[in-house]
Amino acid sequence: MKSKIYLSAILFFLAFTVTAQEKNIEKSKSEKKYWEVFYMKDFDNQSQFITDFMQSKLNIYEINKVLDKQSNSINDNYNDTERFSSKFSKSPKKIIRIFHDNVEVLGDGINRVFTLEQLRVRDFEKVALDTRSSDKKIYLYSKI
Structure with missing residues (x-):
């Protein structure tokens, strides 16, 4: 049970970091004009x-x-x-x-x-x- 909680917490944090990186990449592409x-x-x-x-x-x-x-x-x-x-x-x-x-x-x-x-x-x-x-x-x- 603890391993499922740890796994879900890790996946939760990983999902936020991936979406934050994608937003930063899109923002930097639009700023470099x-x-x-x-x-x-x-x-x-x-x-x-x-x-x-x-x-x-x-x-x-x-x-x-x-x-x-x-x-x-x-x-x-x-x-x-x-x-x-x-x-x-x-x-x-x-x-x-x-x-x-x-x-x-x-x-x-x-x-x-x-x-x-x-x-x-x-x-x-x-x-x-x-x-x-x-x-x-x-x-x-x-x-x-």
């Missing part, structure tokens, strides 16, 4: 500038600030001046890194956003947004 991919053929406004697209759909409002700083000053490096501050109490700001066909256009020490200023949504196949860190990485892929 690191990329957001936007296919340009799905959007209606194909004549929209890519910078306006990044501002509206990707919620990157700093892109206009980058373009304004670049057009106003010749030797200004946006990421070096904005990321590192001279005050001790301020934390470093997030930076944006933009890659156009796997070539870095905007990042640490690189500021060639002028190459994207006149490009439209119809010129791109897809836009991928990396969401693994607090710094934003945007990958733009042109149509071949």
Whole structure:
């Protein structure tokens, strides 16, 4: 009789641990979404500038600030001046890194956003947004 009670207790606890592990596996699968991919053929406004697209759909409002700083000053490096501050109490700001066909256009020490200023949504196949860190990485892929 005692062996039946012990056996039923062990099976009872084993059933709870198996279901708990299955729930954790399902939860971890749903949380691991690191990329957001936007296919340009799905959007209606194909004549929209890519910078306006990044501002509206990707919620990157700093892109206009980058373009304004670049057009106003010749030797200004946006990421070096904005990321590192001279005050001790301020934390470093997030930076944006933009890659156009796997070539870095905007990042640490690189500021060639002028190459994207006149490009439209119809010129791109897809836009991928990396969401693994607090710094934003945007990958733009042109149509071949």
